[in-house]
Amino acid sequence: MLNFDLKQNQDIDNQCSATKELDDKLFVINTLLNIIWATGFLILWRRRQAELAYQWNTLDMEQLEDIRPTYKGRLRHSPVTNKLEPHYPSWKRLLFRLFVTIPMIMINIILVSCLILLIIRFQSWIDRQLKAGQLPRLMSLTELLPKILLALVTTAFSDIYKRVCRWLTERENYREQRVHDDQMIAKLFACSCVNSYFSVFYIAFFTHKYIRLSHQLVTIFVMKQFWGNIKEAIVPYIISNARLSVLIQMSKKERARYAERKDLNKELKRILDERNNSNMTYVANRIENHEYTRQAVDDTLTDNTLNRRGSTPSFETLSLSQAEIECSQPKWPDLYDDYLEMVVQFGYIIFLSTLFPLAAFFSLLNNILEIRTDAFKLCMIYQRPFSQRVKDIGHWQKIMEYMIAAAIIINCVFCSIRGVFRRLIPDLPFAAEIFLLVCIEHLLLLLCQIIRSSIDNVPYWIQIQKSRMEYRRREALQKLECDALHRKESRSHTFNE
Known part of the structure; x- marks a missing residue:
């Protein structure tokens, strides 16, 4: 019985040691794969970053250090x-x-x-x-x-x-x-x-x-x-x-205040219109009488300026638009x-x-x-x-x-x-x-x-595209220089003739 217990304990120890050995091997493999993955992740990140930069035309962008x-x-x-x-x-x-x-x-x-x-x-x-x-x-x-x-x-x-x-x-x-x-x-x-x-x-x-x-x-x-x-x-x-709720409540109060004084605003507008018509009649009479004195011109401009400033404001504009709502929002942080x-x-x-x-x-x-x-x-x-x-x-x-x-x-x-x-x-x-x-x-x-x-x-295809663009740029520059030289020679030949 004692030998059986010792053998059983020895089997358990062997199983534990085998399990630990397997865990150690898996730990080493996991560490190695983790490091290789991290390195490959950064490489793929750079390549994808280069592709997006090429599509958005920022790959060869030089930062202007203002x-x-x-x-x-x-x-x-x-x-x-x-x-x-x-x-x-x-x-x-x-x-x-x-x-x-x-x-x-x-x-x-x-x-x-x-x-x-x-x-x-x-x-x-x-x-x-x-x-x-x-x-x-x-x-x-x-x-x-x-x-x-x-x-x-x-x-x-x-x-x-x-x-x-x-x-x-x-x-x-x-x-x-x-x-x-x-x-x-x-x-x-x-x-x-x-x-x-x-x-x-x-x-x-x-x-x-x-x-x-x-x-x-x-x-x-x-x-x-x-x-x-x-x-x-x-x-x-x-x-x-x-x-935003505070701003909307303030806008509603102003609109309610405008609705209560609507009749008064209409009467004020009618009075201002009558005054405007009388001023226009006065200006027309002065033009017919040729009263172009400096004092008359100043009086006319002053009357028109006051008339424009005294026009009735529209309280309908106090309702919040989408642009005003977005302006009230905080700015995007860094x-x-x-x-x-x-x-x-x-x-x-x-x-x-x-x-x-x-x-x-x-x-x-x-x-x-x-x-x-x-x-x-x-x-x-x-x-x-x-x-x-x-x-x-x-x-x-x-x-x-x-x-x-x-x-x-x-x-x-x-x-x-x-x-x-x-x-x-x-x-x-x-x-x-x-x-x-x-x-x-x-x-x-x-x-x-x-x-x-x-x-x-x-990526290789981006390098090909960049080389192709550089080749076309050089060809265009060479053609431009040749055309300029040809025009110069033509002008000199015409002048000699």
Whole structure:
């Protein structure tokens, strides 16, 4: 009987080890496929971006670097145009960045990190109390409280970060709008990385509670989508409708006031018409008598001017038209939040999908809801924005490329923390494991670079079309030069004759 129990326990251990080995292999395969997918996604993004830019005639567009309206500086002669232009010394901007921008960003980052750590500790304390049975059974619902609180804190701090980053970027006083946008994007992303990823990375790297990590990510996805829809769509919709209702009520009051005084307005109009007719008769009599004195002309012009100004206004125009309704709506905000939300979501997928495979599914649901929310905002809440001609998404593309390199390092570290290498290769020394980890990381970076360089960012058919257009342009220019030379020779031959 004892031998049977030992054999049964040994079979269970063998099954567990086989299951762990299979999980480790699937983990490595999932990591590799995730990195290759992210690299291919950016390549396909660039190619699709080039196709749209070619269709919209913005592929080879050169940005004209005009001076920003809020750019300040002392006037001096430009070395290029020799005209007076404002100039702001770069050393002042550097000092401001060193002594104001960096300290303020670091203070904000440290503050939100401390709050996140306190909430995580609070979550751990609640888990211990529930496990020890010191909290009542009905109080087990409090387990969700720290997760919800963490999601609300990170969402609230994102608004604070945006205000701080906008103020700092404005004070740095950049001349070109492109440089201003790049600096704004860099600050926002640096703050959002800590705000969005600190809690999940702390749970993954230090606590190693992957079930808790899954719960935290689900809460973040749900709460951010819920709060984002309230902040971006519901609250502006209520405010816009309230303002519109006030304007409509004021218009109705004015129309009711006009209806009450309708008879008085008719009488006033009749009196003004009679006065107009008498003035016209007076002017006709003066014309017949040839009274063209300066005083008579002035009196006539004054009478006509007063007559025009004293005409009865039409209160029917006080009803709100569609243009007036749209003018009362708030202006469309900038696109920093929309881009940042998508980039942060991209980070959740490439950083943590190996530990939480449902991140891609929740991201898909989030994007579907976000599309409809943006359409609702564009059609029902905000004014229609003016389009801006650009050839790509700018600095966000570089940020996503850097995120792929960071994802390779993070996933390799996850493999080491989970003990994947030690289980796949027993008796592996720690130094050899670190060396193997670094080699794999460099090989993956090299693989991504090879994939990126082997595929053109611009599709082949667009390159053919561009070459064809360049050939036609050169032919037209050559023909124009030949025609001009022929006309010149003809004129010189005629002159000689």
